[in-house]
Amino acid sequence: MFLLNYFEIIGTVAFAISGAVIGIEKKLDIFGITFLAIVTSVGGGIFRDIIIGNTPPTAFVNPTSSIISIFTALVVFFFYEKKSKFEKIIIISDALGLGVFTAIGCRTAIIRGADNAIFVIAMGLSTGVGGGMIRDILVENVPFVLKREIYALASIIGALCFFFFYSYFPEIISLYLCCAIIFIIRITSVKYNINLPAFKNWK
Amino acid sequence: MFLLNYFEIIGTVAFAISGAVIGIEKKLDIFGITFLAIVTSVGGGIFRDIIIGNTPPTAFVNPTSSIISIFTALVVFFFYEKKSKFEKIIIISDALGLGVFTAIGCRTAIIRGADNAIFVIAMGLSTGVGGGMIRDILVENVPFVLKREIYALASIIGALCFFFFYSYFPEIISLYLCCAIIFIIRITSVKYNINLPAFKNWK
Amino acid sequence: MFLLNYFEIIGTVAFAISGAVIGIEKKLDIFGITFLAIVTSVGGGIFRDIIIGNTPPTAFVNPTSSIISIFTALVVFFFYEKKSKFEKIIIISDALGLGVFTAIGCRTAIIRGADNAIFVIAMGLSTGVGGGMIRDILVENVPFVLKREIYALASIIGALCFFFFYSYFPEIISLYLCCAIIFIIRITSVKYNINLPAFKNWK
Numbered sequence: 001m002f003l004l005n006y007f008e009i010i011g012t013v014a015f016a017i018s019g020a021v022i023g024i025e026k027k028l029d030i031f032g033i034t035f036l037a038i039v040t041s042v043g044g045g046i047f048r049d050i051i052i053g054n055t056p057p058t059a060f061v062n063p064t065s066s067i068i069s070i071f072t073a074l075v076v077f078f079f080y081e082k083k084s085k086f087e088k089i090i091i092i093s094d095a096l097g098l099g100v101f102t103a104i105g106c107r108t109a110i111i112r113g114a115d116n117a118i119f120v121i122a123m124g125l126s127t128g129v130g131g132g133m134i135r136d137i138l139v140e141n142v143p144f145v146l147k148r149e150i151y152a153l154a155s156i157i158g159a160l161c162f163f164f165f166y167s168y169f170p171e172i173i174s175l176y177l178c179c180a181i182i183f184i185i186r187i188t189s190v191k192y193n194i195n196l197p198a199f200k201n202w203k
Numbered sequence: 204m205f206l207l208n209y210f211e212i213i214g215t216v217a218f219a220i221s222g223a224v225i226g227i228e229k230k231l232d233i234f235g236i237t238f239l240a241i242v243t244s245v246g247g248g249i250f251r252d253i254i255i256g257n258t259p260p261t262a263f264v265n266p267t268s269s270i271i272s273i274f275t276a277l278v279v280f281f282f283y284e285k286k287s288k289f290e291k292i293i294i295i296s297d298a299l300g301l302g303v304f305t306a307i308g309c310r311t312a313i314i315r316g317a318d319n320a321i322f323v324i325a326m327g328l329s330t331g332v333g334g335g336m337i338r339d340i341l342v343e344n345v346p347f348v349l350k351r352e353i354y355a356l357a358s359i360i361g362a363l364c365f366f367f368f369y370s371y372f373p374e375i376i377s378l379y380l381c382c383a384i385i386f387i388i389r390i391t392s393v394k395y396n397i398n399l400p401a402f403k404n405w406k
Numbered sequence: 407m408f409l410l411n412y413f414e415i416i417g418t419v420a421f422a423i424s425g426a427v428i429g430i431e432k433k434l435d436i437f438g439i440t441f442l443a444i445v446t447s448v449g450g451g452i453f454r455d456i457i458i459g460n461t462p463p464t465a466f467v468n469p470t471s472s473i474i475s476i477f478t479a480l481v482v483f484f485f486y487e488k489k490s491k492f493e494k495i496i497i498i499s500d501a502l503g504l505g506v507f508t509a510i511g512c513r514t515a516i517i518r519g520a521d522n523a524i525f526v527i528a529m530g531l532s533t534g535v536g537g538g539m540i541r542d543i544l545v546e547n548v549p550f551v552l553k554r555e556i557y558a559l560a561s562i563i564g565a566l567c568f569f570f571f572y573s574y575f576p577e578i579i580s581l582y583l584c585c586a587i588i589f590i591i592r593i594t595s596v597k598y599n600i601n602l603p604a605f606k607n608w609k
Binding site: 050051052053112113114116118119122123133137140141142143145146147149152153156195196197198 | 226229230231232233234235238239249253256258259260263264266269270340341342343
């Protein structure tokens, strides 16, 4: 899992950046910005651990991710200038983070005894998008995953694939395939601006 | 519990409809609408299970309610026209759902060892209104149960009755009485437009 | 812990008042006001107990705090006139509550096996400010602890001190020192209007 751990750090940093940037835009103080960065990167995993009964959650027992997020937030706070400058890097690393966190969520759920697809998908999804949802609720945005973008859907498709792959392939292969599928769907949807239908659009 | 299970399905469908309709009004995409439907119908029970330490929550171990909610959301998405058309059906089935979910919440709490009235009421209430509160927080409404309507109060009164009935009657009778009391209070308050006092009104 | 229990009651009442007053300002009904009072005073502890796996949370097993909060909310509802009249009392008792709840949160975390500073601080912080955050999310405010005030920071510094004191001093001394440090930092920052830098200010 060596390479995956690298990816996990990239995902943590990417999620922390997105939290810190939104905190700056919402005019929070330096504590609020750091808090939002931590919540975005570890919130999904904490939520998943509470659901599956894995308490205290890994994020507290081993605070590496929180420490990475704190450093990331401080770097963003002192060096941030304009959103547009970072945008491409953020989108790519965020897609990577979505893939890695979803894969980890699915794996954790299966190891802890989850045996139906909906449970596994729900845990992959909540690990992947939960942190971002908490971030958006805290700063009074309607969580953007509920709006029109192929973000949650990428996570769901990847999680479903993981659920099926897991019976047939070695674990490490399933993890990488899940990551790769999510990354490709997400990046493709951003590049070609593909959205899910809302009610008005569908009519 | 055969009949109660029918009621439970009705409650699940009613709650899923209310989530889907609010999702449409808030212009969410098809994923967001479905997600809101699931959260509204199973969110309260998940919250209760986390509180009493029943992890993983029933809703994940047995995903029937989630599947019903997904189908309900899709039907609403494709056939919804105007809120007014459905309003009467929604209010009646929602009142039924409130009753059933509160009763189930109280029963679960007592079975898991809750022995004081406040704990039992809190679990009945969170099962009954928790899903709707999470739905409202996600789409940035102040939860409507906190505003002026006899909704949470119906659930609380029913839960308190259940707590006392449970010592004297067979379980199944307590469950039905709790449901019936909540249903009657809720429907009566809607029909005669009875509200709780807010601060200004009381002055 | 006799004196601390007095402080705990003061903190509970202070937090319940802040919840009730915000409920009145947001035009909630009497149920919503009471609910907000309860959530503000016991929400942080419930959140902490869920995280550390102490289910059902203490607040449900022993509902004293909830009962105190209900009475407090009713008193506020019937006797409240203007925010300004109470402001000084609220600020002082709220600072006391922040100190007491943070100290209790840290102690609970350590007793339950937390052994790294970030975990202990996170539990102190969530016990101290968690209730207020849930209150603010429910009524659609961006949680004020994320904005510019030395509030969360006071809790964090106190928690960090507790973590170090705990190894060297008797428990009761650590608890009082933690409380006192938080109280002094909080009151000083209000008196001299000291804030944390936000992004614009720092530039």
